[in-house]
Amino acid sequence: MVLPENILYCLNTLERSGCEAWVVGGCVRDALLGRTPKDYDVCTRALPEQTRAVFAGHQLILAGEKHGTVGVVVEGQTVEITTYRTEGTYADSRHPDWVSFVGAIDQDLARRDFTVNAMAWSPNRGLRDPFGGRADLETKTLRAVGEPEQRFREDALRILRGIRFCAAYGLEPEEKTLGAMFSQRSLMDRLARERVYDELCGFLPCAGLEDLQRFAPILAQAIPELAPMIGFDQHSPHHAYDLYTHVAHVTAGVSRDLTVRWAALLHDIGKIPTFTRDETGRGHFYGHAPTGAKMAREVLLRLKAPGAMVQTVPTLIANHMLRLDPDRKQLRRQIRRLGFDAMEKLLDLQEADMTSKGTGEEEGRNFFPQIRALLMQIRAEEDVLAVKDLAVNGNDLLALGLRGKQIGQALDIVLGAVIDERLENEKEAELAWLRSVYEL
Ligand code: ATP
Ligand code: MG
Secondary structure, eight states, rough: OOOHHHHHHHHHHHTTTTTEEEEEEEHHHHTTOOOOOOEEEEEEOOOHHHHHHHTTTTTTOOGGGTTTEEEEEETTTTEEEEEEEOOOOOSSSSSOOEEEEOOOOHHHTTTTBBGGOOOOTTTEEEEEETHHHHHHHHHEOOOOOSOHHHHHHHTTTTHHHHHHHHHTTTOEEHHHHHHHHEEEEGGGGOOOOHHHHHHHHHHHOOOOHHHHHHHHHHHHHHHHHHGGGGTOOOOOTTOOSSSSHHHHHHHHHSSHHHHHHHHHHHTTHHHHOOOOEEEOOOOOOOOOOHHHHHHHHHHHHHHHHHHHHHHHHHHHHHHOOOOOOOOOHHHHHHHHHHHHHHHHHHHHHHHHTTTTTEEEEEOSOOHHHHHHHOOOOOOOOTTOGGGGSSOOOOOHHHTTTTOOHHHHHHHHHHHHHTTSSSSSSOOOHHHHHHHHHHHH
């Protein structure tokens, strides 16, 4: 394992002072998988006050000292060095209720959630792997350290971490671990919502169809609106799948963009409250898009998602039934309404939706390639899409004799006419047109 200079420096400095030290956790797992670790955690037998003394010449960050973590700033970067410890349950799912420092690395490794995360490595001593994490990585097995039920009872966030690791690394939960993830899942209700959101954001972009299906009860525990969708018969000739299976196909079928993944997961939640059946027994879901948009907003607000997510996902869901044609004027109007980015995301969602019905049939013709090509063309041409891009501005309209609210309205109708290609974006043409419209 090749360590960055600053990490190596910290390990060597501790060892030279007689304090055993290792890199530990996610970075060891990632290195064994041949991936570049996101960050490196150092752990040591040294107590926090010893660590402070060893690195006395450095800037130190002591906010986590109570839990055993001392941050040491080395060449502008903070290295977190944590004393070997065991810990109690996580009542707030953020910090353990208590920690106590221990003398041996294996005791520290025993508090960690999964065997693949419970390995340590040192340049002098090599791999420390008391729970068989390396073998589990090789066989692609997710296995709790210790008694699975107890470990999920201590901290139910581990259930969501577990599904994230399965999706990210293609792991299969071992039977007892999977059983405990399911049997303890209601304990997730007590977790801080933003932690749940963060884990789901880690899971969703790498989730495949199989992950979304086998972990459905766990996802439905985190987002109760999904629960009634599982196994729900849509009573429609256009849908061979039950509602959740359709949603799983769409979610796995869109790009890895996080916003689109959230939109896909939630795009049909409005189908449950809007479901009706006609006299022939066929199912209908009138207004499910706007209803779903409202529900998705509530879900994301509850999960304390950031503002941009709370904004964009409902917009995509509200528009997911919008019929788009390879028509330049229509596209320009929609781009103006939604913006380029949202349009691209909407196409992503709509295409996956269309191809995830399980009937083998596509509805009408597949226009998506043409619409995408047009979108790129419009973007490349830097076409007129906002009032600020018009040749005329507010001052020109004042000079024409328009006042107050009239000015904004006039700019809007000029923009509409330019987008519809009824008017050229050229100053004299726009002024002449306005004079005739306002009879000036
Ligand atoms: P990532 O790649 O997402 O960073 P990670 O495994 O490094 O994954 P971190 O949250 O950075 O996850 O935690 C570092 C290590 O701390 C983990 O590898 C694991 O050993 C331990 N750990 C983290 N959270 C928990 C938890 N909730 N319960 C038990 N051990 C945990
Ligand atoms: Mg990490």
